[in-house]
Amino acid sequence: MSERTEGSSTKNWRTSVAGQVDGKTVVRGYPLDDLIGNVSFAEGIYLVLKGELPSEKERKMMEAMLVACIDHGIGPPSVVSARTVYSGGNPLNAAVAAGVLTLGDHHGGAIEQCAKIYQEQLGADVTDVTAHARQVVEDFSKKKKRFPGYGHKLYKRDPRTLRILDLAKEYGFSGRYVEFAVAIQDALEAQSQKPLPLNVDGMIAAVISEMGLSWKTGKGIFIIGRIPGLVAHIVEEWNREKPFRRLEEGSYEYDGPGVRPVPKKS
Ligand SMILES: CC(C)(COP(=O)(O)OP(=O)(O)OC[C@H]1O[C@@H](n2cnc3c(N)ncnc32)[C@H](O)[C@@H]1OP(=O)(O)O)[C@@H](O)C(=O)NCCC(=O)NCCS
Incomplete structure (x- = not known):
């Protein structure tokens, strides 16, 4: 065990999440190369969020919650936004970000x-x-x-x-x-x-x-759980649909003022 004291640094940028110790990359103190192949993704997520590895019951509970978030169809704002941004000709990362940006008070947040x-x-x-x-x-x-x-x-x-x-x-x-x-x-x-x-x-x-x-981890857990679904939707949009998706004619209407003359400038 290293002699390091958590939070003792006077440096501006500090983290206890992950770093290099004695030439090894550690995540919350555990060597990353030992975590690989030994812990599941959900265990790794729990480790970075909570600071400790989960018990078997905590792992199962975490897995279940993440799976519950994974996707819920094409209808929610995050998927509509992600697919629309991709359809406008933007890369996958921009489309994922657009989906994540919709996650607010009424959806996921x-x-x-x-x-x-x-x-x-x-x-x-x-x-x-x-x-x-x-x-x-x-x-x-x-x-x-x-x-x-x-x-x-x-x-x-x-x-x-x-x-x-x-x-x-x-x-x-x-x-x-x-x-x-x-x-x-x-x-x-x-x-x-x-x-x-x-x-x-x-x-x-x-x-x-x-x-x-x-x-404070709540919205983050939803985002972590939902991103696989967003990626799957974007790849499907990429493989299956023509670019420039838009609302279908007849599914929307203009209800502003009728045609009127632009006032002449003197
Ligand atoms: C999820 C949600 C958007 C669904 O809404 P909805 O079923 O379409 O309900 P409506 O917007 O038509 O509202 C129906 C009525 O229930 C009320 N209502 C809906 N959710 C409510 C809530 N969480 N707390 C108190 N009242 C609520 C509305 O005020 C409305 O009352 P009114 O008829 O007196 O005006 C809504 O329940 C909500 O905003 N929940 C809180 C946010 C949330 O938990 N989001 C995660 C969704 S998985």
């Missing part, structure tokens, strides 16, 4: 916001999780804001959530945060009288909180 709420709201002092969930929903609705991690365009119950919930129970990650997440769903639905299911973003937010991952 909800994991970060939702995990922030869970981690900030569910302190050790909270004894009645259900009552606290009701209170949080009440406070949130006063702000007239949508609760991140809840609601879905297609589902009354998100099948990805249900699967992750089962796995969280199996692997031992169904603790207070998951209880809180489900109690918020129940409180939101009781209040609004419409289906507002805990969606895959909210479920992942609860599980990463159980795993001790910071809410």
Whole structure:
């Protein structure tokens, strides 16, 4: 073991993620050439994000969450954008970046916001999780804001959530945060009288909180999980479609002012 002390450097650019030690490239202290072939991609992702290698149960949970993010069809904004930017004649990296740039409050970005709420709201002092969930929903609705991690365009119950919930129970990650997440769903639905299911973003937010991952990693986890799907869509667009895709005639309309004369300049 090296004698290095983490954070002791006075240099401007510092990192504890990866670097060179005694001529070896290490990732969080583990030699990269030893990690190659010995850890899965999900284990490597967990290692860089959390700083430690996962246990077997943490690995399985991480794998499951990343697979849940991998793709959800051609419809979501990220895929439409990625394919459209490629279709305009740009390289794959620009198209992937365009897809990633759509990931915001309503698509993918909800994991970060939702995990922030869970981690900030569910302190050790909270004894009645259900009552606290009701209170949080009440406070949130006063702000007239949508609760991140809840609601879905297609589902009354998100099948990805249900699967992750089962796995969280199996692997031992169904603790207070998951209880809180489900109690918020129940409180939101009781209040609004419409289906507002805990969606895959909210479920992942609860599980990463159980795993001790910071809410700041939330959107990143979705991005890491979704990029393979974006790449596959772009390659498909490349192989299958003619360039310059545009909205079909008849699928859109102009509803601005009719033809009018441009004022003459004196
Ligand atoms: C995902 C989402 C865009 C789907 O929306 P949708 O099913 O098309 O729902 P609509 O935009 O038609 O809204 C329907 C009603 O439900 C309400 N609603 C929808 N999601 C809500 C939420 N998360 N919290 C509170 N109310 C919500 C809307 O305010 C609207 O209420 P109104 O009828 O009184 O105006 C929406 O639920 C949302 O913004 N969720 C939060 C962000 C999120 O979790 N995104 C990840 C999706 S996987």
